[in-house]
Amino acid sequence: xxxxxxxxxxxxxxxxxxxxxxxxxxxxxxxxxxxxxxxxxxxxxxxxxxxxxxxxxxxxxxxxxxxxxxxxxxxxxxxxxxxxxxxxxxxxxxxxxxxxxxxxxxxxxxxxxxxxxxxxxxxxxxxxxxxxxxxxxxxxxxxxxxxxxxxxxxxxxxxxxxxxxxxxxxxxxxxxxxxxxxxxx
Amino acid sequence: xxxxxxxxxxxxxxxxxxxxxxxxxxxxxxxxxxxxxxxxxxxxxxxxxxxxxxxxxxxxxxxxxxxxxxxxxxxxxxxxxxxxxxxxxxxxxxxxxxxxxxxxxxxxxxx
Numbered sequence: 423x424x425x426x427x428x429x430x431x432x433x434x435x436x437x438x439x440x441x442x443x444x445x446x447x448x449x450x451x452x453x454x455x456x457x458x459x460x461x462x463x464x465x466x467x468x469x470x471x472x473x474x475x476x477x478x479x480x481x482x483x484x485x486x487x488x489x490x491x492x493x494x495x496x497x498x499x500x501x502x503x504x505x506x507x508x509x510x511x512x513x514x515x516x517x518x519x520x521x522x523x524x525x526x527x528x529x530x531x532x533x534x535x536x537x538x539x540x541x542x543x544x545x546x547x548x549x550x551x552x553x554x555x556x557x558x559x560x561x562x563x564x565x566x567x568x569x570x571x572x573x574x575x576x577x578x579x580x581x582x583x584x585x586x587x588x589x590x591x592x593x594x595x596x597x598x599x600x601x602x603x604x605x606x607x
Numbered sequence: 608x609x610x611x612x613x614x615x616x617x618x619x620x621x622x623x624x625x626x627x628x629x630x631x632x633x634x635x636x637x638x639x640x641x642x643x644x645x646x647x648x649x650x651x652x653x654x655x656x657x658x659x660x661x662x663x664x665x666x667x668x669x670x671x672x673x674x675x676x677x678x679x680x681x682x683x684x685x686x687x688x689x690x691x692x693x694x695x696x697x698x699x700x701x702x703x704x705x706x707x708x709x710x711x712x713x714x715x716x717x718x
Contacts, residue, residue, distance in 0.1 A: 430676060430680045432636055432637070432640065433633070433679065433680060433683050434672065434676065434679070437633075437665075437669070437672065437679065438672065467625075468666060468669055470618050470619065470621075470622035471622045471623075471625045471626045471629075472626060472662050472665050472666045472669065473666055474619060474622050474623070475622075475623070475626050475659060475662050476659070476662035476663045476665075476666060480619065482615070488666075492666065492667070492669075492670060504612075504615070507612070507614040507615050507617075507618055508614050510614070510618050511614045511617035511618045511621065514617070514618055514621035514622055514625065515617070515621050517621075517625060518621050518624050518625050518628070521625050521628045521629060522628055524632075525628050525629065525631070525632035552620075554616070558613075558616060561613045561616075562616075574620075576620070576624075
């Protein structure tokens with residue numbers, strides 16, 4: 423296809439998020455970046471998003487080698503990467519909230535829908551249940567029956583009217599937590 | 608997933624969700640443009656499949672977007688070209704709906 427009538431700016435606008443200064447800012451806030459040398463938040467973010475997407479077999483070893491591939495001069499073992507996962511998960515969670523807000527901001531202007539203007543808040547809520555490998559049953563206990571032994575519920579809530587502030591709530595819910603706190607409420 | 612741990616799993620799941628969010632946003636944008644300018648529909652499944660095949664190029668190009676802008680653009684044009692639905696005379700329900708004066712948000716929701 424030679425001419426899709428597509429401006430390069432349209433693509434770059436969304437892709438630029440991957441190099442955004444916001445990643446480093448968030449990394450400092452969550453304590454991911456402590457010193458200038460070593461694995462950067464930007465590399466970690468790229469590898470766990472696009473990098474992991476391109477891999478057919480995801481292991482810590484392949485992810486660590488991806489980090490070395492894209493960050494010049496970096497030498498990273500899988501043990502070293504493993505130690506960054508705790509703060510890394512917080513970083514990615516924060517970035518996901520930011521990404522959802524970013525994507526919503528660049529989509530259709532829903533403020534123009536007259537019917538929604540009469541409400542103070544409009545929330546979009548969605549959830550899904552994800553079956554996991556049995557190895558995770560100690561951490562994410564499943565539902566039993568026809569479902570897997572291990573499962574997790576992903577719940578997302580997004581405030582449509584306040585999207586400029588990026589009000590996104592995303593929770594990974596362990597099933598027993600769901601039963602105890604949500605169903606008993 | 609080999610040696611699975613809670614934090615490792617969380618990183619993978621949040622990473623996947625970030626990619627899905629961004630690529631869906633990109634798809635919606637491209638979908639609307641392609642329909643408006645060429646009256647062609649994009650397949651979401653094909654778009655994601657073809658984009659995944661180009662993810663290696665995407666990852667290396669992200670290192671320096673300024674220098675690799677053309678490379679990125681060419682990759683996306685190729686993905687879009689291969690994700691277009693085939694031309695057909697009989698209209699789909701979606702195409703019939705699109706002939707009506709519907710707000711843009713509905714078009715977005717159909718995508």
